[in-house]
Amino acid sequence: MKRARTIAAKAASSHAVASDKPPARHRRAMLPPASAYFIEETHDRSERHVLSVIVDNEPGVLARVIGLFSGRGYNIDSLTVSETEHAKHQSRITIVTTGTPMVLSQIRNQLDRMVPVHAVIDLTAEGNPLERELALVKVTGRGNDRVEALRIADAFRAEVVGASTEHFIFQLTGRPDKIEQFVSIMAPLGLAEVCRTGIAALSRGPVGMDD
């Protein structure tokens, strides 16, 4: 990509380097700018990336991270946070975001320069990360719908964690798209409410984030 850009720039720069006359004003009209980034920008598509951010678990740290996203207009599709290293008082924040490659690299760099941030890893850039989510799904109903809901829950290996004669609460763990599918199937069967944890993610393979 970069190679091609350099060549394109070279080709466009073949106009006279120096003349004693000042160049004609509004030369752009005659010679449209061969701006590589202009062309690239139109081709840049938004990508979905999963970021892991290791932070000091101090008051306000989550507000800082969220404030960065809202203040600079970045997207947050999912966010989970919990202290993962109790001895070091460090939390791990998993953020799912979408943006162009330029925006994604800005997000990484902007996060990394925050004072309580220890490390930022773009799990998607490192390879296909393992992503899991947990959902609690309440389905209310009687008769056939109720039987059907239970049958589908069984097929999805959802666990019944709460029930009465008029409702079930299912617990489902898995990839986000699986949960999405489960919820949409439950919709006509008396879906009452859904709670999702957001995505937890790790890189595949034996290497940890600190290695």
Added chain:
Amino acid sequence: MKTKAKATRKGASNGQKQAPQAGAASRHGTEMTGAEMVVQALADQGVENVFGYPGGAVLPIYDEIIQQDRVRHILVRHEQGAGHAAEGYARSTGKVGVALVTSGPGATNMVTPLADALMDSIPMVCITGQVPTHLIGNDAFQECDTVGITRPATKHNWLVRDVNDLSRILHEAFYVAKSGRPGPVLVDVPKDVQFAKGIYTGPDHVEHRSYRPRTKGDPQAIRAAIDLIAKAKRPVFYTGGGVVNSGPRAAALLRELVHRTGFPITSTLMGLGAYPAADPQWLGMLGMHGTWEANHAMHDCDLMVAIGARFDDRITGRVNAFSPDSTKIQIDIDPSSINKNVRVDLPIIGDVAEVLEDMLIVWKAEKPKIDQAALKAWWRQIEAWRAKDCLAYRANPDIIMPQYAIERLYAATRDEDVYITTEVGQHQMWAAQFFRFEEPNRWMTSGGLGTMGYGLPAAIGVQVAHPDSLVIDIAGDASVLMTMQEMSTAVQHGLPIKIFILNNQYMGMVRQWQQLLHGNRLSHSYMESLPDFVKLAEAYGCVGIRAQKPGELDDAIAEMIKVKKPVLFDCRVAALANCFPMIPSGKAHNEMLLPEEATDEAVANAIDARGKALV
């Protein structure tokens, strides 16, 4: 895999470090109150001057301040003044500026200077009082969520809930403020923490857990940069405030590199002075009101070496027409400055001084051969652009042209030990165009945030740092009224600042934009009933001087310099003069407007509908 460079612990040594005072460690481990700790920590950090304003929630600290003489306190008239004074102090010395204010309105009045310092990367520590911890969240008197409000306006901030954390946090605050890309930090200290007793930790015993910015550039990238420089045919150096922030060594190394290459150099508003304006390789400032030669060189170059500059929108003009044919090298200490607005081919992350030093080592070892023929042709082209004399203006025998006023001010002070601050607007751009700086840290202006009212309090901070120097705020009549109350501060502390007001009775830049973009409908940009600045000066107990004709200007300026008191100088200038050259919104560097071309019709056609939507 780790993205933080753990190996480099040099962050603290970039810029001019404030050496902890000798014998400071002796109080390490001593029990004292939180208020004592604040003063002790300031003294141990080498802080000589604090700008502040007392109030209920900081009274314990003020009680300590009056009982000691290691740290001097400058009482301002409004908290915003304390913040800008700390900024001026920091910018003119390279040290960390310190401000001390109370909770609630004290803290909210500090938001503007914090945001200003964040945009311009000014190292600053602000200490705020807070209501006692048990009242936090209760809507107590003069309570506000200070850390919440200032979070996006600071590099980092802390609320101290335990007195035993206080000294560590204060030392960390200084470390964070001056390390890496400098910036403002805030420490919020509840009143009960100021009274509580705890064990003091000295500065040598504090090391930050996670914040270790990388200052050393990648050697491979540096080598690649030298190769690109050696091959360049139409190169230009584009430098910014990062060179000034990196310290005098960076400015010296920049001069050496630029001289060795023989390349032209331009700078942003924030970078003025890092390279001497008298040098023949200097093209003047670039950007929206930059010179014809600087902007054309940027547009037509084949190699751009950006040093401590961040490609902001006042510099680039239309981004997709910005310097289309160039390979771009960017040296910056902040990785988030890379590829933010403009895609860069070769980024070098590091402190400007350290990277330039390494570049010069490689340069001297490899002795690269520059294409002298191409460079000569490039300079011929640049001289042709220079011949445009883009800053020329029509002199007037009866009315003082604002450009003329700055030229005369510069002529009268060029041999003095002079520091210049500005407010924001036309006068700021004319000062940048017509005042010439030979050294860094001599030019204090609000670049990123564009804060009207910055210059007067900033001048106070500069004068505190340099009591025997000539400190001039080049001001506009609208801006200067925003922080005029600080004249009282200048008088109280015997600070002979000179406020040189280019008085055109308009918000000149607002009016210029209304003329360009809004059909000449001058909506609320005319200042009716301005005060009589000479009488105002007398009311404050300082000296007022007025100049109305070009003929009386030189004598009036000489008088201003001679007076050993604060001066308000009312320089009545042409009311409708506008600031050129100008890149109209949404246009490229080679589509500048020059003054003689800026007829009403040209101006009307210059900016299309899309450009009008841009700021």
